[in-house]
Amino acid sequence: MLDWSLLRSFLAVVDAGSLSVAAERLGSTQPTVGRHIRELEQALGFPLFRRQPRGLEPTPAALPLIDDARRMGDAAEALARKVAGQDERLTGPVRITASRMVALHLLPPVIAALRHDQPDIAIEIDATDVTQNLLRRDADIALRMVDPTQNQLVRRKITDIPLGIYAARSYIARRGAPAKLDDLLHHDVIGFDRQEDLIRGFAAMGHTVTRDWFPLRSDDHPLLWELLRAGAGIGFAQVPIADRDPEVLRLLPEVALPKMPLWLVMHEDLRHNRRIRHVADHLASGLLGRLG
Amino acid sequence: MLDWSLLRSFLAVVDAGSLSVAAERLGSTQPTVGRHIRELEQALGFPLFRRQPRGLEPTPAALPLIDDARRMGDAAEALARKVAGQDERLTGPVRITASRMVALHLLPPVIAALRHDQPDIAIEIDATDVTQNLLRRDADIALRMVDPTQNQLVRRKITDIPLGIYAARSYIARRGAPAKLDDLLHHDVIGFDRQEDLIRGFAAMGHTVTRDWFPLRSDDHPLLWELLRAGAGIGFAQVPIADRDPEVLRLLPEVALPKMPLWLVMHEDLRHNRRIRHVADHLASGLLGRLG
DNA sequence: GGTGTCCTATACGAATATGCATAGATACTA
DNA sequence: TAGTATCTATGCATATTCGTATAGGACACC
Structure with missing residues (x-):
């Protein structure tokens, strides 16, 4: 008869790769998790991990046990x-994950209104551009630009956010405004570095664009936006966000650009939770109000 | 983040129906399991069980959680x-379950020889006529008279044990021996009470037999055998067992009776375990030697 | 109606596990 | 080659959990 808590520590160490990280995820401490592993190894009669300078690596004997431990998890x-x-209850925390751009430029007023309406609902915002795992409950609600494919997740499309071409007034004063799309070749265009979704979007709209188009590249969207506002070049931005900023002007509004869908995603098990449902409804209507 | 040990106690209480029985199965104590349940209820925020005089009954809110807890189990x-x-290692315990008749009359010499050969293998014998669950590891090896249907179980047929009609010498001296099958109607025949498999076996061999055939009935096989040996009546017994006993004589050997298969069953995960494999091989050959 | 048996809840001392602080060891880096 | 940032292992005081013993309540049986 094995102690299930030890198996939980075992799984955490397998996933984390080290005692320290596993302990942090478990809300425990490294000595405790280390003792758990040792205790489990004594109970089983064989070592589960090879202690290495960079962490713990499962032994071959431990490999078949991982599947069962994960099923438990x-x-x-x-x-x-x-x-x-x-x-x-309409009390307690709700965790929202959103891209940094959405979190920075769309969420604040919506969240502020929500806090005013429901002060007992605590809001945690995870602003990150890596997709979080709703199955593991990294978050209760996700705002995503990509259609989620995992089943067990329910999604609601809020709207399609149109993109536009923008530049700061200071840049236009210095370099002038392009009259047609091809003029961009002679401008400093701010764009993505390794993320190629925008490039693929252009291709879908009939514009052939390569990475070399962009002499100024980064994958940090908020940084790209600030570069644009500072006059570092011409860039792309969500129309509802950029049009609110007096520093920038929209260019070539006739050029058709891909639209970015905004999905609100949550786990089906949480759909009927009153608190989370309330936050989701508020987010959907609030965001639509600002984007519509 | 829930403590997995609490979930284990939760599942045990669901299956046991009471804190006491759950604690016994867990190798813990009733106060500890009770505290676990209370702690889990506090963590979840709603009661999991209704405390009743005869034990604990899951609340409706707890029902959907049982499935997940069982998957963990x-x-x-x-x-x-x-x-x-x-x-x-060829060291440690091996748990065998067998019918009481097999355990009493066939296993002892086989086990004695095994103990002599491998003194480091400890043998636990569960002599019971109710089928144990090998999936839950109630036993490592089962000796059964019925063909197991659960998958994940591997089975080996040791032999078919022939049945014979026997009576004690004292009974024959007093009542005489039957000359043909129909004479049994005028004898005291010892037979089964509620277990009807033997009756069905007779029917399959062409003999019509009803429960009223047996004026002396019980489902306790060892007791039936001792009644037979004491001269209380004519009965049926496994030939390899009964022929060893000088107190009894076989009657009507020409009558065809059903044969009882003897299966050795174990879980496929344990098939390649050296210790258990060794015991299984020894049991199979030893039993075949005595039954051959 | 008394009695025995099952169950759960509680008190308290003891065994146990936990967390902090720190030491030791290894790989990466300048 | 020294410095730095990881990681794991250990000592020790403390906090937690556990088991024993016991009380109290409901039910079945005689």
Whole structure:
């Protein structure tokens, strides 16, 4: 008969790769997790990990056990989600994940209004451009630009956000405004570095664009935007965001650019949770109000 | 983040129906399990059980959580089986379950020889006529008279044990021996009470037999055998067992009776475990030697 | 109606696990 | 080659959990 807490530590160490990181994720400490692993190894009679300078690596004997431990973990997460879904109170935390651009430029007023309406609902915002795992409940609600494919997730399309070509007034004063799309070749265009979704979007709209188009490249969207506002070049931005900024002007509005869908995603187990549902409804209507 | 040990206690209480029984199965104590349940209820924010005089009954809110907890339990058991299957030492316990008749009259010399050969292998024998669950590892090896249908179980047929009609010498001296099958109607025949498999066996061999045939009935096989030996009546017994006993004589050997298959069953995860494999091989050959 | 048996809840001392602080060891870097 | 940033292992005081013993309540049986 094995202690399930030890198996939980085992799985955490497998996933984390080290005692320290596993302890942090578990809300425990490194000595405790280390003792758990040692205790489990004593109970099983063989070592589970090779202690290495960079962390712990599972031994071959431990590999077949990982599947079962993960099934335990998945079931525990499913249980936790069902518990959260049963919570009918309009009190407690709701965790939202959104891209940094959405979080910085769209969410604040919507969240402020929500805080005013429901002061008992605490809001946690995870502003990151990497997709979080809603199945593991990294967040309750996700605002995403890509259509989620995982089943068990329910999605609601808020709107399609149009993109536009913008430049700061200072840049236009210095370099002038392009009269047609091809003129951009003679301008400093700010664009993405490794993320190629915008380039693919251009291709879909009939414009052939390569990475060399952009003499100023970064994948940090807020940084790109500030570069644009500072007059570093011509760039692309979401129309509802950029049009609010008096520093920048829209260029070539007749050019058709791809639109970015904005999805609101949550786990189906949480759909009927009153608190999370309320936040989701507020986000959807609030964002649509600002984007519409 | 929930403590997995609490979930284990939750599942145990669901299955046991009471804190006391759950604690016994967990190898813990009733106060500890009770505290676990209370702690879990506090963490979840709603009650999981209704405390009743006869035990604890899950609340409606707890019902959907049972599935996930059971999935955790199944995964934990699978993990434990894999661990046991990896144990290559010829040291440690092996748990055998067998019918009481087999355990009493066939196993002892076989086990004695095994103990002599491998003194480091400890043998636990569960002599019971109810089928144990090998998936939950109630036993490592089962000796059964019925063909197991659960998949994940591997089975080996040791032999078909022939049945014969027997009576004690004292009974024959008093009542005489029957000359043909129909004479049994005028004898005291010892037979089964509620277990009808023998009756169905007779029917399959062309003999019409009803429960009223047996004026002396019980479902306790060892007791039936001792009644037979004491001269209480004519009965049926496994030929290899009964022929060893000088107190009894075989009657009507020409009558065809159903044969009882003897299966050796174990979980496939344990098939490659050296220790259990060794015991299984010894049991199979030893039993075949005595039954051959 | 008494009695025995099952159950859960609680008190308290003891065993146990935890967290902090720190030491030791290894790889990467300048 | 020294410095730095990881990581794991250990000592120790403390906080937590656990088990024993016991009380109290409901039910079945005689």
